[in-house]
Amino acid sequence: MKILVVGKGGREHALVRALGESPVAPEVFCFPGSDAILRMAKPVEADGLESLIEWMKQASVDLCVAGEESYLVTGEGLANLCEEAGIPCWGPPKESAQLEASKAFAKAFLERHGIPTGKASTVTTVDEARAAIAGNYPVVLKFDGLAAGKGVAVCTDEGMAEEFLEEVMVQRRFGAGDLLVEECLTGPEVSVFAAVIDDRYVIFTPARDYKRLGEGDLGPNTGGMGAVASRKLVSSEVLEQIEATIVAPTVAGLKKDGLPYRGFLYFGLMLTPDGPKVIEYNCRFGDPECQAVMPLVGGDLASFCLAGAKGEFAPELLRFDEGWSVCVVLASAGYPESSRSGDRIEGLDQVSRVDHAGTRLNAEGVWETNGGRVLAAVAGGQDRASAVAAAHAEADKITFEGAQRRRDIGILHFEEA
Incomplete structure (x- = not known):
């Protein structure tokens, strides 16, 4: 089996390791990779998506695994190009990846399918944002686009809000895009991951990450300073509630909306006093949660992902450590x-x-x-x-x-x- 992992960060390092340790002993490649990753995987001669697809065809790659989110929504989309080339891809097509690429798209999806989430409004200017905030703090401000996990701010006062608005909507740190002004939910956060294959899914080990730079959750927001993972992170009752009110309705909603999905789907959740609610979706594994979760995944991940990319649901290929x-x-x-x-x-x-x-x-x-x-x-x-x-x-x-x-x-x- 030949597998190509697309990405270059810590998440891809963990994925390459986990896939390579599968019992089928696949031949693993990575693009663009890193010096560390390319000690475990073989390099690829390509300079973009088009040449990458051509390389996969010539190398007879059996499976492409999307690591970084950007490739799913860049150009025609990695999964879309793989489908055209007849290459199984573990990762959703561009239209489905809008769940992560656009916060407004995701919010509309959640509301349309009655999935618990915070109330929000979409604004296009600083003045509209100020009007939507209306002095109600704390408030959550979210850039409507990809921002490597840094496009969200929980603002407790006007000063914090104005600083974020200046950075995102005036200086355009993350590029052009709208802004979501969202209700600030309270409660413990948890990240739940599901492997989705059409209308079926299997839930992986839950995790919790630490976004702030400093101890005590102080300092600026980051891509994540660490994570903890365990099946015991939340009770079985809460996990059942998450599955019934969030995971299952999301998978059903994707099918109802005609949004194909085969790959990892991340649910960023807040366990509020009113029950679990969705903060965000990611259309891939989290980083650094992936690094914490992968050591707890046993069985044959490579064969599971290959089967899933082909539309075959084979949860019996996986097992999860209870530690x-x-x-x-x-x-x-x-x-x-x-x-x-x-x-x-x-x-x-x-x-x-x-x-x-x-x-x-x-x-x-x-x-x-x-x-x-x-x-x-x-x-x-x-x-x-x-x-x-x-x-x-x-x-x-x-x-x-x-x-x-x-x-x-x-x-x-x-x-x-």
């Missing part, structure tokens, strides 16, 4: 406002499991930083405390100048446990 997994992210100096590259990384040879996100090999063959989020140290255990201790112990072994890290990953929000 806990924690990943701790180390970010570069300046992140998230900027990132510094070229800092030498020490201690990687002492770490059992680490997923590379922003690293590179320099001319001397030494690992150095090359991006905002640099690495994720990952470890597991049969209980949360042991997984947390192991993951932080692994992270302690890694050093580089200017490293930023949270030491409350897997601890904060569990004080009551």
Whole structure:
């Protein structure tokens, strides 16, 4: 079996590892990949989607796995081009990927199908945003487009709102796009992942990530500074409620709307006093949640994804560990406002499991930083405390100048446990 994973970050590093460890021992390729990923996967000679499709045809690739969301909505769309070429793709077509690419599209979908979510309105100007906020704080502001997990702000006062509006709607940090002004929901957050194959699905291990840069959930929003995953993260009763009120209606809604879907679907949820509600959809695995979840997925992931991409539902190919997994992210100096590259990384040879996100090999063959989020140290255990201790112990072994890290990953929000 030949598999191509599309992407280059920590999520793709974890996916390449998990797919490569499948019992069928697939030959794994990655595009564009990274120095770290290409130690586990073979490189691809392509310079864009069109040439990538041609390469897959010539190489007789059996399965394309979409990692990064941008490829699903760029140009004609990765999955759309794969379908035209007759290549099974684990990832939705462009029209379905609008669930992530457009917050307004997703909100309309949720409301149309009666799926619990916060109230929201879409605005196109700063003045319209101010009118929609109307002094009601806290409020959630969401850029209507892809923003690498950074286009959302929970604003507790006018100053925070004005700063975000200036950045997003005046300076256009994320490009052109509307803005959603949304009700601020309260409660614990949880990320639920489903592998969707047409009108059927299987729910993977739930996770919880930590978006803020600083300990105690302080500081600016980031792409994620760590995550914890376990089947025990939420009770079976709550998970059943999530499935009945959110997952199943979403899958049914996709079919009703004529939106084909074969791939991972991420549900960002808030467990409010009124029950679980959807914050957002992602049309791929989360990052860094993927790094925490993948060690808990057993069986034959490669064969499951290949069957799913062909429309065959084979949940018996998977099994899920009942323990806990924690990943701790180390970010570069300046992140998230900027990132510094070229800092030498020490201690990687002492770490059992680490997923590379922003690293590179320099001319001397030494690992150095090359991006905002640099690495994720990952470890597991049969209980949360042991997984947390192991993951932080692994992270302690890694050093580089200017490293930023949270030491409350897997601890904060569990004080009551």
